[in-house]
Amino acid sequence: xxxxxxxxxxxxxPEGAIASLNCTYSDRGSQSFFWYRQYSGKSPELIMFIYxxxxxxxxxxxxxxxxxxxxxSLLIRDSQPSDxxxxxxxxxxxxGGKLIFGQGTELSVKx
Amino acid sequence: GAxxxxxxxxxxxxxxxxxxxxxxxxxxxxxxxxxxxxxxxQSLMLMATSxxxxxxxxxxxxxxxxxxxxxxxxxxxxxxxxxxHPEDSSFYICSARGLGGTEAFFGQGTRLTxx
Numbered sequence: 001x002x003x004x005x006x007x008x009x010x011x012x013x014p015e016g017a018i019a020s021l022n023c024t025y026s027d028r029g030s031q032s033f034f035w036y037r038q039y040s041g042k043s044p045e046l047i048m049f050i051y052x053x054x055x056x057x058x059x060x061x062x063x064x065x066x067x068x069x070x071x072x073s074l075l076i077r078d079s080q081p082s083d084x085x086x087x088x089x090x091x092x093x094x095x096g097g098k099l100i101f102g103q104g105t106e107l108s109v110k111x
Numbered sequence: 112g113a114x115x116x117x118x119x120x121x122x123x124x125x126x127x128x129x130x131x132x133x134x135x136x137x138x139x140x141x142x143x144x145x146x147x148x149x150x151x152x153q154s155l156m157l158m159a160t161s162x163x164x165x166x167x168x169x170x171x172x173x174x175x176x177x178x179x180x181x182x183x184x185x186x187x188x189x190x191x192x193x194x195x196h197p198e199d200s201s202f203y204i205c206s207a208r209g210l211g212g213t214e215a216f217f218g219q220g221t222r223l224t225x226x
Contacts, residue, residue, distance in 0.1 A: 032213050034214075041202075041222075042219075042220065043117075043204050043217045043218060043219050043220040044155070044204075044217055045217070046214065049213070049214065088154060088155070092213065098145070098157055098160055099145060099157070099206070099215050100157065101147075101154045101155045101156075101157075102154060103153065103154040104154050
């Protein structure tokens with residue numbers, strides 16, 4: 001059973017701080033990793049994806065992948081109240097494969 | 112990014128009736144469609160994967176006779192919840208992927224309430 005694990009939270013950070021979200025996955029053959037943001041009652045929206053070990057930066061967001069340790073993380077710099085949402089980690093095992101989601105981490109950014 | 116349109120955005124139906132949800136890719140050909148269900152405060156659970164022109168592959172525990180999936184064209188997939196019951200009330204979300212693509216694009220979701 002391929003699994004994706006996240007801390008459900010809630011994770012609370014003050015405005016302007018760095019929020020760190022973590023995700024581990026069980027299938028060592030996983031190749032593609034995604035972070036989605038989901039507001040209550042809405043569909044997930046893609047923040048960024050990462051395929052290679054190391055860091056990938058996009059604006060205030062940085063994804064970090066460590067395949068040896070089977071974890072992927074998302075850092076949000078200068079957190080804003082509008083970043084308050086549930087963050088979903090998702091993993092694809094192979095090209096064209098199923099997108100499997102973690103349970104999501106609820107982030108609350110306090111003004 | 113590519114656009115996936117899901118309709119209706121919400122529906123209320125009586126117990127025992129059937130409901131059809133449509134998922135359309137508007138500006139690309141969706142060779143693969145995924146259907147998810149999400150209960151409150153829970154993550155997205157994959158129900159089934161369908162490739163255009165083929166029968167859908169259902170995840171373990173998902174009743175294929177209850178959740179009928181059709182993917183007859185490269186731009187349209189439908190999910191029909193047959194003989195709906197209150198426990199089927201949930202948020203149903205489709206996502207679509209094009210040929211050779213990795214990223215899947217999500218529809219807006221459908222809130223189903225069975226009364």
